[in-house]
Amino acid sequence: MTDSAAFEIRDPALADEGHRRTEWALQEMPVLRQLASRFGKQRPLQGVRISGCLHITTETANLARTLKAAGADIVLCASNPLSTQDDVAAALVERYEIPVYAMRGEGNEAYYRHINAALDHRPVITMDDGADLVSEIHQSRSELIDDMLGGTEETTTGVIRLRAMAAEGALKFPIIAVNDAMTKHLFDNRYGTGQSTLDGVIRATNILIAGKTLTVVGYGWCGRGIALRAKGHGANVVVTEVDPLRALEAAMDGYRVMPLCEAAAQSDFIITATGDKHVVDKQHMEVMKDGCVMANSGHFNVEINIPALEAMSVGKQRPRGSVEEYTLADGRRLRLLAEGRLVNLAAAEGHPSAVMDMSFANQVLCVVYLASQAQGLDRSVHNVPAEIDQEVARLKLAAMDISIDELTGEQRRYLSSWREGT
């Protein structure tokens, strides 16, 4: 067992339950299992200090175990106060000897205290999901910068923040944008967020989706997945966008596309996935139907303007665990799920393990890459090397028992030549 001062979790007694669930998840994570076995022998991260600010879930536990098997000295804190699974935090500490600073429902003060506890570990590599470690290092822990090799970033919102830092010349060490790997966002953002967001909405409300009007705000990787799964449930799906290309794509994928003010007036559900602020605002709430359910799957709880909702309402009650029902002066009731935080993590269990297997295999391979190659990288946001993406896809296909064709010599020559035509 780890030193009791070196962690802060809800209840160590939950460790057995967390361990059982983490092992269950591992069965759906064959790529991580292969990497743990390979790196367990090679130990490419021997003694490398890593701090991870990630959702504390069973899949993250398996990522941390893989890095530890590769030799890393790793600690974790939460990247969202509502996504921590306390039993997993307990298993990490008690069963896998990985210090964790995270409790589900922790307040803002505890959240930042935990981030700083993870930074007291003096990481040379950070793993972020929303750039909180990197931004804290740059804003108040600059003594750590000199030793930093680099960091990885898991999600779209974090990559946007870090690219903004790099553009201002403020980023002091290299970052690899794991989010931008094809084997991450094509599957995790689309199929992972798609399935788990619907799961969160259903668990939170138990309202039938079939036959309802469900509006998806933002038709990016996450929005596409949410719309696809909602359509599969029989919803009448509306998409709202600000980007004409994405809006066109949504229209040709068969969804109705219109401004949110129009959509809000007919929606039973409104789900945001934009990475943007106040996309659902006062003017939309003013026209929503009685009973409209609002949920967010974007990274921060700013997509729905909750202060505006609070100001408009005359009463609030909690009819179910993850539902807050606001009553407006005209009697309409508007329902907000999971306090506007990531509904798929707060009201369900986050992404299914099989997609996190690929995202986290990218994390492991990028951390190993940083540990050996960081010297050659400049202080900007880097793409995941194409070979890593290819390797993750190859390992996943092999684990799924799917084989594919190979280019013949003739085809390779044809595809790389400009002389040969019809």
Ligand SMILES: NC(=O)c1ccc[n+]([C@@H]2O[C@H](COP(=O)([O-])OP(=O)(O)OC[C@H]3O[C@@H](n4cnc5c(N)ncnc54)[C@H](O)[C@@H]3O)[C@@H](O)[C@H]2O)c1
């Ligand atoms: N819930 C999860 O588990 C999970 C998983 C992955 C990513 N994310 C987060 O989800 C968010 C979206 O990620 P993504 O990969 O889909 O990003 P993306 O950039 O591919 O898509 C975002 C879309 O939102 C649109 N948009 C922006 N402002 C808008 C507005 N006011 N109205 C309508 N549309 C608007 C953009 O035009 C874009 O098409 C990010 O915050 C990301 O960090 C969440």
